[in-house]
């Protein structure tokens with residue numbers, strides 16, 4: 001079967017109207033860096049395709065203590081947006097230039113593992129996902145967005161229209177460990193945000209990618225850090241707890257065993273960066 005129709009809605013209302021009309025026979029396409037290869041390789045046969053690039057979802061604004069990032073903002077655009085350096089760093093770590101010019105923030109939420117190198121930074125920032133349908137809008141914490149391997153809370157008829165990111169306080173770090181420096185799948189990616197109250201951690205967010213069915217927060221590791229001094233013992237223990245929370249897979253890039261082994265190493269490196277930043281800010 002070949003694709004029968006391609007739609008380019010000029011607004012979100014038009015887009016969700018088309019979704020309501022055609023149901024699951026309509027494939028949503030943002031940058032197409034995941035969707036198009038599946039079609040070209042004959043793995044996916046959508047009856048209808050809807051491109052989002054003219055739907056007006058490509059703006060970034062700030063209100064009420066959060067940044068609102070449109071779902072079709074590209075990762076190249078995120079490289080030049082300097083309000084949240086963690087997101088710049090994350091964007092830099094997705095694919096190469098050609099991919100980032102097309103790939104979108106919203107599309108990264110749906111990327112199959114070990115992709116999700118931008119979503120993992122959004123998780124560490126406590127982002128929320130705005131889902132829009134013909135019936136209205138609902139807002140879901142990104143932490144509750146994933147329900148399993150390539151499954152999410154998105155219902156038929158819903159689109160991701162915006163990602164809301166609270167203006168962050170605290171120090172952040174982002175490290176992607178992979179076979180090469182750039183344009184390479186993740187073995188382990190760590191995004192961390194730590195807030196200190198004096199010497200002690202008052203808030204800790206530790207998000208991991210590449211080591212589970214989707215990006216996730218290592219909650220027990222975070223709890224271990226909160227209330228502690230960010231010393232070697234606390235960091236090492238948090239790394240072990242993060243590894244325990246993981247569910248890595250074997251693939252052509254790395255074995256599950258190796259991925260799990262690298263988690264404490266990468267958590268330690270990420271938190272060491274934060275300790276160093278704190279020390280230099282304190283001088």
Ligand SMILES: Cc1cc2nc3c(=O)[nH]c(=O)nc-3n(C[C@H](O)[C@H](O)[C@H](O)COP(=O)(O)OP(=O)(O)OC[C@H]3O[C@@H](n4cnc5c(N)ncnc54)[C@H](O)[C@@H]3O)c2cc1C
Nearest residue numbers: 030031032033034035095103104107110111115116117160
């Ligand atoms: C060579 C190559 C290298 C890559 N490297 C990386 C990497 O290093 N790290 C990484 O994380 N990813 C990587 N990717 C995967 C991918 O490019 C990114 O994850 C990208 O952000 C996906 O966004 P997109 O807009 O292109 O998604 P699309 O292909 O347009 O869509 C992907 C899926 O999400 C759904 N979707 C998209 N937007 C919405 C929306 N707003 N609402 C509802 N559903 C939606 C689509 O229906 C589709 O099922 C790579 C891909 C390639 C081809």
